[in-house]
Structures are given as structure tokens and as C-alpha cells.
Amino acid sequence: MDNLKNGDNVLIIWKNDSQGNITSLIEDVKKVIQSDTVVLENSDMITEGSREHSSFDVVLSNWLPPHSVSHSDKLLAIIIKLLKPNGKLILKDLNKLTSTLKLNGFVNVTELENNSYVAEKPKFEVGSKSSLKLNGKATVWKLDSTIEEAWASTNNDDIIDENELLDENDLKKPDKEALSVCATTGKRKACVDCTCGLAEELRGETKETPKSSCGSCYLGDAFRCATCPYLGMPAFKPGEKVMLDLKADI
Numbered sequence: 001m002d003n004l005k006n007g008d009n010v011l012i013i014w015k016n017d018s019q020g021n022i023t024s025l026i027e028d029v030k031k032v033i034q035s036d037t038v039v040l041e042n043s044d045m046i047t048e049g050s051r052e053h054s055s056f057d058v059v060l061s062n063w064l065p066p067h068s069v070s071h072s073d074k075l076l077a078i079i080i081k082l083l084k085p086n087g088k089l090i091l092k093d094l095n096k097l098t099s100t101l102k103l104n105g106f107v108n109v110t111e112l113e114n115n116s117y118v119a120e121k122p123k124f125e126v127g128s129k130s131s132l133k134l135n136g137k138a139t140v141w142k143l144d145s146t147i148e149e150a151w152a153s154t155n156n157d158d159i160i161d162e163n164e165l166l167d168e169n170d171l172k173k174p175d176k177e178a179l180s181v182c183a184t185t186g187k188r189k190a191c192v193d194c195t196c197g198l199a200e201e202l203r204g205e206t207k208e209t210p211k212s213s214c215g216s217c218y219l220g221d222a223f224r225c226a227t228c229p230y231l232g233m234p235a236f237k238p239g240e241k242v243m244l245d246l247k248a249d250i
């Protein structure tokens with residue numbers, strides 16, 4: 001009871017399986033706070049909306065044996081909202097809760113004797129916002145002059161000229177033919193179903209060279225499409241290079 005003072009609004013969280021005298025606990029709290037107002041909540045029934053937020057100076061939890069209240073993240077999240085800023089949570093728990101309390105937003109967590117803890121809610125309200133005053137100017141971070149001087153005095157590494165990292169072979173222009181490789185295999189040989197254009201390039205064809213879409217152009221007009229570039233030309237052998245005057249009317 002050392003953390004209670006006169007005038008505090010106190011919430012007691014307990015469980016129905018308590019073997020202690022809840023009435024006696026309430027009377028002890030009333031004597032310290034000099035008030036008849038003490039609120040009770042069952043740990044299994046309490047919710048975020050059970051009480052008005054920021055309405056208690058102290059929450060006393062699990063104070064009676066067998067200390068079976070489970071201080072889960074859910075319960076601690078409810079408690080921190082019910083506490084006023086700078087309000088205190090005083091609890092008993094058989095488990096180590098220092099890290100758990102800190103992760104749920106409590107500060108100044110202190111572990112006392114008999115498995116008891118005292119933790120505080122921060123000075124600000126949960127979800128509160130604060131504006132940063134920058135005087136309308138962008139802030140530029142700069143190293144202190146003493147830090148810059150210290151860095152300069154300790155950093156004696158020579159700066160390497162990047163041009164010295166290149167040799168004669170690096171400066172040579174690559175052979176154009178050496179660049180003509182398959183985009184998939186990286187080899188000079190084109191695939192059977194080549195789609196990257198290497199097959200045409202190796203055959204000396206250009207983008208202006210007509211390409212058959214049906215594969216039957218060499219058979220003659222009876223097998224050619226209406227837009228075939230070979231339309232009107234005689235049949236030819238498969239693979240035979242046929243010279244077309246693409247500028248002439250067909």
C-alpha cells in the first residue's frame with residue numbers, strides 16, 4: 001500500500017477464485033486513500049469499455065491469493081487506457097513481467113519483493129499527438145566542427161583513382177560479332193525455335209527481310225496469305241534466298 005496516497009481513485013482487479021478476504025482489502029485501501037470510492041472489476045469480465053478511460057490513479061491487480069489473474073497483453077492494454085497519465089499499476093504475478101509491462105507501454109517498471117511489480121503509465125495519453133515546431137524551415141543536420149576535425153585527423157587512407165583500376169583490355173571496344181550470342185543460352189549458336197533474332201542475324205537477314213507467318217510461302221500463290229510479301233512470285237525451294245523489290249507494287 002506504500003504506492004497509494006490520499007485522494008487516489010483506485011481500481012481493484014481480482015478473480016472469483018480468490019482465497020483472500022476482498023472486503024478486508026477494500027477497507028485497507030479506503031483507509032489509505034481516505035475515500036469510500038473503490039471500484040472492483042473481475043479480470044475475466046473487464047473490457048476496454050467497462051470504465052471511462054483515464055479515470056484511475058492506481059490499478060491494484062491480483063493482490064489476493066492464489067494470484068491467478070493472467071496479466072495478458074489484452075488485459076494490460078485495457079489497464080493502461082483506464083489509468084490516468086502518470087497513473088500506477090501495482091500487481092502481483094508468479095511470472096516475470098518486466099519485459100511484458102514495458103512492451104505494453106508502461107515505464108519505470110520496478111520489481112519488488114513477493115512477486116509484486118509497480119509500473120507507471122507515461123505522462124501522455126494513449127494515442128496522443130504532438131506537433132514538431134520547425135519554424136517553417138527545413139532542418140539540416142551537420143557534424144560538429146570538432147567531429148569533422150577528429151575524423152579528418154584519423155582518416156589517413158589514400159583515395160584510389162578509379163581510372164587506375166582499369167587496364168588496357170578493359171578499355172578495348174568489344175568485337176561486334178562477339179556480342180551476337182543467344183539471349184537465353186549465351187552461346188553463338190541459335191536455338192531451333194529462336195525468337196531473340198539471333199537466327200536471322202546469323203543468316204544476314206535484317207528487320208526489313210520478309211518473314212513468313214505460315215511457313216508455306218515457298219509453295220506458290222495457292223498456299224500464300226492475302227498479305228504475303230511473296231504474292232505473285234513463283235514458287236521457290238525452302239531456304240532459298242529470294243530477292244524482293246519491296247518498293248515495287250505487287
